[in-house]
Amino acid sequence: MDSNPYAPPTSILIDHAALQSSETSAPVFFPVSVVKLLIMSLCTLGMYEYYWFYKNWKAYRSHSIEDISPFWRAMFPLFFCYSLFDRVRKYNPDSSAANLLAGPLATAWIISSLLWKLPNAYWLVTFMSILALLPVQASINVVNQIAAPAHEPNSRFTVWNWIAVGLGGPFLLLAVYGTFITSK
Numbered sequence: 001m002d003s004n005p006y007a008p009p010t011s012i013l014i015d016h017a018a019l020q021s022s023e024t025s026a027p028v029f030f031p032v033s034v035v036k037l038l039i040m041s042l043c044t045l046g047m048y049e050y051y052w053f054y055k056n057w058k059a060y061r062s063h064s065i066e067d068i069s070p071f072w073r074a075m076f077p078l079f080f081c082y083s084l085f086d087r088v089r090k091y092n093p094d095s096s097a098a099n100l101l102a103g104p105l106a107t108a109w110i111i112s113s114l115l116w117k118l119p120n121a122y123w124l125v126t127f128m129s130i131l132a133l134l135p136v137q138a139s140i141n142v143v144n145q146i147a148a149p150a151h152e153p154n155s156r157f158t159v160w161n162w163i164a165v166g167l168g169g170p171f172l173l174l175a176v177y178g179t180f181i182t183s184k
Contacts, residue, residue, distance in 0.1 A: 025151060027144035028063050028091060030055035033155035037137050040161060041130040043168035045175075046113075049133065053077045056084055056140070078113065082106035088139050092146055097139035108132040121179045 030052060040048040054074035061068050073080040085102035092098065109132035116126040144151055157165070 025148050026062065027059060027151040028147045029088060029140040029144060030059050031141065031144050031151055031154045032137060033153060034134050034137050034141070036155055036157065036161070038130055038134065040164065041133070042127060043165045043172060045168060045172060046126070046129065048164070049130070050074050050077065052133065052137075053081070053084065060084070060087060078110050081109055085136050088136060088143060091143050095142050095146055097142045100135065100139045105132045105136060124176065124179065 032052070037048070037052065041052075051074075054070050057068060057070035057073045057080075060066075061070055073084075082102060085100065085106050089098060089100040089102045109129050112126055112129035112132065114126075116123050118125065141153070
């Protein structure tokens, strides 16, 4: 019997410096431009944010030795958004990403995401949740640029992105318009 049942639990430590120095061309987190993130989030009524969380967790898992499930972390972002933001902040302590305010941004995202139940036009405040993700994505772009300078920045809109904008954009405008229509 090799293992001691009374031994304290151990954790896996990640050497971020070794990960950064490896000659990998894959970014550490999901690369997307801030403008594309904003437009896609608004035009998909916030659904792109779940995709954004999934892609970030998936990219991070491929660069770390942590056994995490990107799907479940993306399905329950209220519980895992701070963990992701904190990993972005701590990944490269010498970059400007280290100044990311992970706690306040996670709190702002959680609170604004939960405001969809507000009555009448007040539910529109929930769209402000994207404002908490924009500084995180800017920090992610800094980390990715340092870790993989030759990576694709993902700033161009694909056919699927244009379809989402073409279908979701008018739907968003109709929802906002319908909110302010008064019935007589």
